[in-house]
Amino acid sequence: MTEAMAEKITPRSQDFSQWYQDIVLNARLADYSPVKGCMVIRPNGYSIWERIQQDLDRRIKKSGARNAYFPLFIPESFLKKEAEHVEGFAPQCAVVTYAGAKDLEEKLVVRPTSETIINSMFAKWIQSYRDLPLMINQWANVVRWEMRTRLFLRTTEFLWQEGHTCHATPDEAEAETRQMLTVYKEFAEEVLAMPVLPGMKSESEKFAGALRTYSIEAMMQDKKALQAGTSHNLASNFAQAFETKFLDSDGKQKLVHQTSWGVSTRLIGGMIMTHSDDKGLVLPPRLAATHVVIVPIMANAEAKPRVLEAADKLAAAIAETPEARKLPYEIGVLVDKDETKQPGWKFFEHEMTGTPIRIEIGPRDLEKSTAVVVRRDIGKKEFISLEAIPAWVSQNLAAMQKELLEKARAFREANTFELPGGTAGYAEFKSKIESGGFFMAAWCQSKDCEAKVKEDTKATIRCLPLDSAYMPISEHGKGCMVCGSTEKTVRTVFARAY
Amino acid sequence: MTEAMAEKITPRSQDFSQWYQDIVLNARLADYSPVKGCMVIRPNGYSIWERIQQDLDRRIKKSGARNAYFPLFIPESFLKKEAEHVEGFAPQCAVVTYAGAKDLEEKLVVRPTSETIINSMFAKWIQSYRDLPLMINQWANVVRWEMRTRLFLRTTEFLWQEGHTCHATPDEAEAETRQMLTVYKEFAEEVLAMPVLPGMKSESEKFAGALRTYSIEAMMQDKKALQAGTSHNLASNFAQAFETKFLDSDGKQKLVHQTSWGVSTRLIGGMIMTHSDDKGLVLPPRLAATHVVIVPIMANAEAKPRVLEAADKLAAAIAETPEARKLPYEIGVLVDKDETKQPGWKFFEHEMTGTPIRIEIGPRDLEKSTAVVVRRDIGKKEFISLEAIPAWVSQNLAAMQKELLEKARAFREANTFELPGGTAGYAEFKSKIESGGFFMAAWCQSKDCEAKVKEDTKATIRCLPLDSAYMPISEHGKGCMVCGSTEKTVRTVFARAY
Structure with missing residues (x-):
């Protein structure tokens, strides 16, 4: 009996992906459902989610946000009001076309995220600068139609929290975006014992509709990156689309400046792949x-x-x-x-x-x-x-609790490589990427160079790390690892990712 | 300013329904959304829901159930497996017909309740009598397309908990059904300070697919009834449809016996209409x-x-x-x-x-x-x-906390009337129903008599109360208030209801 059970888990060295699935199924954390891409979170897994919720909810409330609940359904026309947003999300939407035995006049999208429906309410609630900042959080299910799914990491339906805030100035919105990234970082490290790298996303990886996206990036035991949480500075993009305005103290009508930020049940997958071993789940x-x-x-x-x-x-x-x-x-x-x-x-x-x-x-x-x-x-x-x-x-x-974090941090440090500046870096990168890890490199911020890396190596830009301790200017000043340009080069983390 | 605000709330005596809406909107508990029939629960209202969740979740866990999460979407074919179930719910379903920019091979119903999708998993998880009882609870959103909606009380989407349990014998299932009704009663009275009458539903009012439905019924300040929670004995109806079987200790394969039970954000509406006054919300x-x-x-x-x-x-x-x-x-x-x-x-x-x-x-x-x-x-x-x-x-x-319950209980008692047995009761009932209240009457259990009452007076059978202290046999033995039959008469509570 004992032997039989031990055999259930494929060793990490043999097949990391199968090992992960074995852990999730055998520890009865989740199961496949009859609905394509949707999982069932079983009591052992849901209990982890409840603890995540309790702790993070306290941190979110402490930051000044209050919980609320907005409709699951979003009128199709709302999604279309912000051009980049609809372009990003439309291919992933599940759509209700009839209800109550009748065809709907307007189709309803099952929320993939709630910026639009929430802005329609913000526009109604906000009158004056005295109503700002307005900070709301929602714990909810969302749906994004995915082609390739994996338990917890990428599922058609998932559970998350999404924060949505409105501010009077761009500076306040940027400060809030950054602050929530810090809340996520502290939470991931203190509670999940999962070290994360905070940074800014490249243009091509940012949230559809955002001015700027920040993320926390974790390293799994197979040395691949996992995006574990995001915080977006939305500027006035949605405010413009929904006319979310306020009367400022100078007597002028102005658009609000917004942020949104979220983490999801994906965190459970990240936590598993950070700590567990060939005998099963290791739980902080x-x-x-x-x-x-x-x-x-x-x-x-x-x-x-x-x-x-x-x-x-x-x-x-x-x-x-x-x-x-x-x-x-x-x-x-x-x-x-x-x-x-x-x-x-x-x-x-x-x-x-x-x-x-x-x-x-x-x-x-x-x-x-x-x-x-x-x-x-x-x-x-x-x-x-x-x-x-x-x-x-x-x-x-x-x-x-402490040592799991330290061990994971040591593992990440051991698998984080600083590439030499200039195109010499790219040669080294290509020779090492196959065995995984985070690569600190110089990048000229061009989409072409970013795309070339992806095509050549399947690696993507995880973030432009906020911690400038990485990679001294002496190296990164030597130019982009792909094209060698010394114009606008920035420190960048490349890795293969989930 | 002060005067203006006070004027916002319509007095109960003038228009109860408008008063209720004024309270909900002015106390910023909820708001109308741009999606027909869906509401937005604002922070003041969601904070009440969080307290309901925290307390009730503890009681549910103490009863032996564990939380889990099942998919939002239910394949259309699942709903059709239990004949009464689909007949009851199909007219209210919202249906996803395309997703990921493609028409779906099988349409997906947005869950109106989860018996079917959960049974598909139970059938997979349950092997032997050792796996029983299996007791699961889920906090989730559900969607039922409603023609006439009212904030909190009846909305197209609402939040609730739904418990689903499997047992080895019919007796255990019945005991669980009754136990959860008691949990709801104690919760409603201790936390919401809302007295409720526990009882059994008539055949025509029971859950689509259940053998038997119990409910707790509260009386609002306009003397109308509000069904505040339900607990169903499902027998083996869904187990049969999904082949949810177990190997019993006698070596035979048997169908499990099931229950399901739920309360929703409707409780917030009930609590408001129980305690609040013309100045606004009164919160236990x-x-x-x-x-x-x-x-x-x-x-x-x-x-x-x-x-x-x-x-x-x-x-x-x-x-x-x-x-x-x-x-x-x-x-x-x-x-x-x-x-x-x-x-x-x-x-x-x-x-x-x-x-x-x-x-x-x-x-x-x-x-x-x-x-x-x-x-x-x-x-x-x-x-x-x-x-x-x-x-x-x-x-x-x-x-x-204590006096709000006592006051509400005294109000209910003052507006609960025991009708004389036999058709004399019906004459009295018709003369009094216009001014509201709960009416204890004898009923012969025929659908015709039940339907006639509804047609004549818009009142329905709220429940067959479990507390037999109501109405002595000397009266109820005189026969059904509608037809006078003394066959199978039972004590019954009639009232107009939300």
């Missing part, structure tokens, strides 16, 4: 519902009551230890008393589903007043005295 | 984000710093008093320092939006170390010493 403790599983080893009927009593006592002590109060969550402890399953089966099951700490306790341990503890990310068995376990658990949950 | 404290507003009266520049300091100190004391720990929420206190608004404007604004307690504090109060306190539901001004205010606030928030 802040995303776990059950932090500790205690597996009682009930060797014989005689020992059973003693072992169960000790397990229950230990569970209570773990939850109640003063050390536990330092954690930003209540420790969830499960004593797995299921007698239809063997301990070995339980070990594998909890490794598969990512329980951060496992404790094994049997009659022989009891004689010595110890138990076996195992941290999911390290996997090493240790004997610890029962008395010391509660504090050990709290300390190790905190340590695991 | 458990649904408020801001429980207390302190309005500093800054008569002159000299007094301002002293008054503001006292207000801040009072706010901190209110939040920190030991009495506050007895409440099931943290007290939200706002010191309304906005200097562009007059105190009178603020009083009206906070009455409109339903802040449970208002405190007014000015220089003259400070001299006497007192302040004025006003409870939103009572409206009476009282002078209380600053020292006594923190405890007073906690006590009055608890009292307000």
Whole structure:
């Protein structure tokens, strides 16, 4: 049984993509649905999403936004009001053409994003500069018809939050765009333990309708990039289309300046591909519902009551230890008393589903007043005295959260390469891109050079990193890696991406 | 200014329906959207929904269900698998016919409810009796094309939770159906302070596809009934259609027995129509984000710093008093320092939006170390010493929650009438129905008699109440109020309803 389960997961080294799918299905995080491209998020996966929501929602509210809810349906004409926006989204739209047994007069698009429908309301609600800033967030489902889908990473329907804000000046809109990028970065690193690189998107990769798009980019264990969140400065593009105006203090009618920003259930896929291993899911403790599983080893009927009593006592002590109060969550402890399953089966099951700490306790341990503890990310068995376990658990949950981030950051740093300036960089890039990684290169900002890289290597510009510590001017001053031009060169991160 | 705002709300006595709409729009709970029948839930309204979700989610989890998420789209063929189900829902469906710029091979219905898509997954996940009971809940949006809509009460798209459970025996399914009805009743009364009558629906009013539907029925201030939540025993109707089977411990393949249950954003409408008055929203404290507003009266520049300091100190004391720990929420206190608004404007604004307690504090109060306190539901001004205010606030928030329920219950009791048994009851019913209320009557369970009542009076059977304390057998034994038959007569609640 034990062997059979272990075999279910394809090793990463053999087939990364199959490994990922095996984890998602075997940890029962999600499943394929009968609707093409749509997934079912199962309780184990949805529990992670609930924790993401709770934590991020607090951060979003702290930033000044309030939650609201706008219609799922968008009149087709709304989408068409902003030219770039409709061009970007129309090919991906799902469209309702009849309802209530009648053909609709105007077709309704199932929202791929809500800038248009929300602007139609903003235009009604905003009168004066006193109504600004107006900051709204929505937790919702959206639909984008995708040709090639993958559980959590790219699905036809997905869950997300989308923030939409209106400001009196361009500077305030830019500051808000940047601030939310920082909120996302901190959230990804503190909660998902997933290090991300914040930066600006190139023109060709920006949101359809935005002036400027920023993103956070994470590196997966296969060294590919994953765009994990975006924040857009929309300038007055949608405000113009919907006449979202305000009477300023100088008595003049002006268009508002807007932002929008979002993260989605894709984060769950990114978190999995950042931390998990060939035994299953590795879950940062802040995303776990059950932090500790205690597996009682009930060797014989005689020992059973003693072992169960000790397990229950230990569970209570773990939850109640003063050390536990330092954690930003209540420790969830499960004593797995299921007698239809063997301990070995339980070990594998909890490794598969990512329980951060496992404790094994049997009659022989009891004689010595110890138990076996195992941290999911390290996997090493240790004997610890029962008395010391509660504090050990709290300390190790905190340590695991921290070390997962450090490990992922070290992995990213080890796979981030600074290319020499000028076209010498491109030769090196082409020789190395096959084995993956982030490449810091100089780029002249021309679409042709960007397109050539994509054609030659399938790599794309992930971002123009905000942190200028990358790549000294001495190198990037030598010119674009593709064309060698020294005009307008900028530091750029190239990588293959999901 | 003050007068103008007060005039915005039509009195209940003049036009109840207009009053309701005035409250929803002026308290900025919701707004009409450009999409026919769909509303926008504004931050003030969504904040109420968040509190409903938080509390009810805890109760649902305690009952043993776990949250998950299923696709928004349902293949048309799925809906057709259960004959009564498709007959009931097809006329209300919104249908996606093309997506990704192509006509779909199979049309996709935007979920009006999820029994079918969820059963397609249950059939895959359930193998043995060990997998049962399987209890799932989903927080989601659903779409039912409605001809006549009303903010919160009946909208084309609405937000809800839908629970779906599978059991090994019919008894367990019935017990779960009833248990969730009890969960809803307790939730409605404890949190919304809205008394509800639990009962069984008649055949003609039950859910399309269910064996049996139970509901909780509330009485609004216009004495009309509002169905506030439903719980269905689905028997094996959907299991049959989707072959949702399990291998029982006796080695036989059997169909599972199912339930489903839901409440929606309609609850917000019910809560408004239960408690609010001609000055605006009255919000049970458990649904408020801001429980207390302190309005500093800054008569002159000299007094301002002293008054503001006292207000801040009072706010901190209110939040920190030991009495506050007895409440099931943290007290939200706002010191309304906005200097562009007059105190009178603020009083009206906070009455409109339903802040449970208002405190007014000015220089003259400070001299006497007192302040004025006003409870939103009572409206009476009282002078209380600053020292006594923190405890007073906690006590009055608890009292307000309790008294709102008692007041609503007394109103319902005063407007619930027991009709005499036999056709004498019908004469009395017809003479009284115009002025509204719940009518306890005997009914022979025939569809003809039920239809005749609806035709004659526009009243419907709300439920067959579970509480048999209503109407003694001596009366209900005299026969159906419509036809006089003494065969199969049951106690029944008739009322006009939303």
